[in-house]
Amino acid sequence: MSAGSRGDVAPYTGLGHGLVRAGHQVTLVTHGCFEPLVAGSGVGFHALPVDPRAELESERGRGLHRSTTGAGKLIRVVEMARALVGRMTDDLIEAAHSSDVLLLSSSLGPLGHAVAEGLSLPSIGVYLQPLAPTREFAPPVTGIRSWGPAVNRAAGHGVNMAVERVFAETVRTLRARLGLPRIGSGAARRARERQGWPVHHGFSPLVVRRPRDWRTGLDVTGYWWPYDGTDAQLPPALRDFLDAGPPPVFVGLGSATVPDPERLSAEVVRALRAAGLRGVIQRGWGGLRATGDDMFTVGEVPHSVLFPRMAAVVHHAGAGTTAAGLRAGVPAVPVPIQFDEGFWAARLVALGVAPGAVPLRGLGSARLASALVRVTRQPMYRRRAQVLAARIRAEDGVGPVLDTVRRLTG
Numbered sequence: 123m124s125a126g127s128r129g130d131v132a133p134y135t136g137l138g139h140g141l142v143r144a145g146h147q148v149t150l151v152t153h154g155c156f157e158p159l160v161a162g163s164g165v166g167f168h169a170l171p172v173d174p175r176a177e178l179e180s181e182r183g184r185g186l187h188r189s190t191t192g193a194g195k196l197i198r199v200v201e202m203a204r205a206l207v208g209r210m211t212d213d214l215i216e217a218a219h220s221s222d223v224l225l226l227s228s229s230l231g232p233l234g235h236a237v238a239e240g241l242s243l244p245s246i247g248v249y250l251q252p253l254a255p256t257r258e259f260a261p262p263v264t265g266i267r268s269w270g271p272a273v274n275r276a277a278g279h280g281v282n283m284a285v286e287r288v289f290a291e292t293v294r295t296l297r298a299r300l301g302l303p304r305i306g307s308g309a310a311r312r313a314r315e316r317q318g319w320p321v322h323h324g325f326s327p328l329v330v331r332r333p334r335d336w337r338t339g340l341d342v343t344g345y346w347w348p349y350d351g352t353d354a355q356l357p358p359a360l361r362d363f364l365d366a367g368p369p370p371v372f373v374g375l376g377s378a379t380v381p382d383p384e385r386l387s388a389e390v391v392r393a394l395r396a397a398g399l400r401g402v403i404q405r406g407w408g409g410l411r412a413t414g415d416d417m418f419t420v421g422e423v424p425h426s427v428l429f430p431r432m433a434a435v436v437h438h439a440g441a442g443t444t445a446a447g448l449r450a451g452v453p454a455v456p457v458p459i460q461f462d463e464g465f466w467a468a469r470l471v472a473l474g475v476a477p478g479a480v481p482l483r484g485l486g487s488a489r490l491a492s493a494l495v496r497v498t499r500q501p502m503y504r505r506r507a508q509v510l511a512a513r514i515r516a517e518d519g520v521g522p523v524l525d526t527v528r529r530l531t532g
Contacts, residue, residue: 123151123214123234124227127174127377127407129442131156132348133250133324134227138165139349140520141527151217163349168217170210174377207233208292215300218243223530225523228253232289233296235310240300244530247321248523250441251462254321254340255279256333265464275335283308322523325441326514329448329469344519345445350424360402360428363418367400369433370418371494374404378438378459380482383409390436391417393490399433399498425450434497436490439467439479448475451511453503455493457482474506 124131131152138148142164150160154169211233218224218237224245226234231247238245251262255278257271263281268274286308297304318339324346332342356364364370373390380386387403391412394401403412403419411419420428425443429435429450437443439456444466447454454476456467470476477496480489497503 123217123224123230125152125170125172125174125210125229126227127440128156128159129376129440130227130229130250132159132442133346133445134225134248135159135163135165135349137225137248137324137346137520137523139163140346141524144524146527149217149221151214159348162351165349168213170213172209207289208295211292211296215241223527225527228285232286232293235314236293236296236300236302240297240302245319246523246526246530247319248346249321249323250325251465252323252325252330252333252342253278253282254333254336255282257335258333259465262462262465265458265461267465267468282311286311320526322526324519325445326448326517326519328510328513328517329473341522343522344517345449345514346519347426347445347449348424348442350426354424354427356423356427357420360418360420360423363402364431367416369431370400370402371434371436371498372402372404372429372432373410373436374443375406375408375410375438375457375459375482376404376440376443377407378440380408380410380459383411386482386485387411389485389487390490392487393494396487396491397494397498399494402428402432434494434503436494438482439463439470441466444470448507448514449511451504451508453497453507455480455490455497457485457490459483473510475503475510477503 124134134150138150141148147166149166149168151168152170153172153174155173157167157169160167214233214237218241221243224234224238224243225248226245228247228249228251234245255275257275260266260268260274261278261281264277269277294304315337320339323342325342326344327342330342371394387410390403390410391401395416400416401412403410403417405411405419405421425446426449429446429452432452434453434455435447436455436457437447439458440463454470456470456476456479458464458467458479459482467479471478477493480493
């Protein structure tokens with residue numbers, strides 16, 4: 123069960139496919155617009171009613187652009203989520219009725235826990251970000267690297283409490299509906315922690331090592347790669363463009379929306395041309411586009427097939443796109459926009475596969491061009507990326523989840 127943007131859903135198609143290959147029946151429960159992602163994977167699908175793209179493009183969603191700080195964006199997205207969560211409850215219960223175990227993303231955790239408890243089902247956390255409080259870094263959603271050990275851990279507890287408040291009213295109603303005793307969300311979370319509720323994190327320990335102060339039951343497994351099929355290919359016109367010249371640079375912002383896509387597209391094209399590079403521009407939810415013989419605009423294409431042919435990737439540093447770039451062994455220029463993207467951008471820089479982050483706010487062609495020149499002309503970035511990619515690809519992120527599922531259902 124997951125909710126959010128494409129990056130909050132796609133990794134679970136690969137995780138689900140791995141569980142299917144091991145003999146399990148798997149259903150992905152998420153927004154209806156993502157049903158095409160499971161095609162051919164053997165994973166079933168149960169649609170949730172909310173359309174995340176429509177919500178981001180609504181007046182309420184566009185309000186995110188009016189926030190100039192990470193805290194401001196977080197407050198706005200919390201209010202948006204609070205208004206939407208109740209619409210998904212019926213479908214979560216319906217899907218759970220035919221299940222033996224629930225795998226819960228962090229985005230639906232509080233609701234999923236209540237459903238699992240009400241139906242007496244075991245559950246597992248399958249998270250894409252490190253959300254448990256730790257002294258080692260600040261909560262990723264804040265976009266801050268560190269406030270120091272004590273404040274980092276306190277802030278982690280604060281973020282978890284804020285997330286619980288998003289779901290509090292809906293969970294209270296749901297618990298009553300399922301005949302569960304009334305209990306505060308904080309008490310429920312503490313009970314799960316005492317019981318060692320298992321949470322697997324779908325990123326590589328080479329990218330974010332498991333914090334030393336995490337409780338037992340919180341594990342970092344390795345990435346869950348989106349299912350792209352065994353014969354995933356690029357569109358013929360894109361292949362022709364790639365074959366017609368030197369490797370281009372990919373530019374994409376995934377599911378992020380931007381207030382002025384035309385201006386941003388123009389800045390990106392100027393930067394690429396100033397650096398003497400061709401470009402593959404992904405429209406994404408932000409509506410980027412470019413024209414000219416040296417530029418190619420694409421819609422959704424498998425990153426697993428496209429990224430290995432790039433000279434570098436410029437992206438918003440969402441968890442999924444960050445993972446795809448690391449898997450391909452190509453250097454990056456992260457352009458973080460909001461929430462956990464600053465965290466992943468900082469990890470790319472620390473790993474030596476990116477020269478530095480170029481935040482979207484205030485991005486100009488000169489600054490982006492300078493970063494592009496560094497990342498494409500200094501061989502050390504590609505060398506580090508290729509070495510790291512080989513190690514990441516050797517990891518098995520599905521195996522630990524499969525072991526836990528077998529333990530709970532055996």
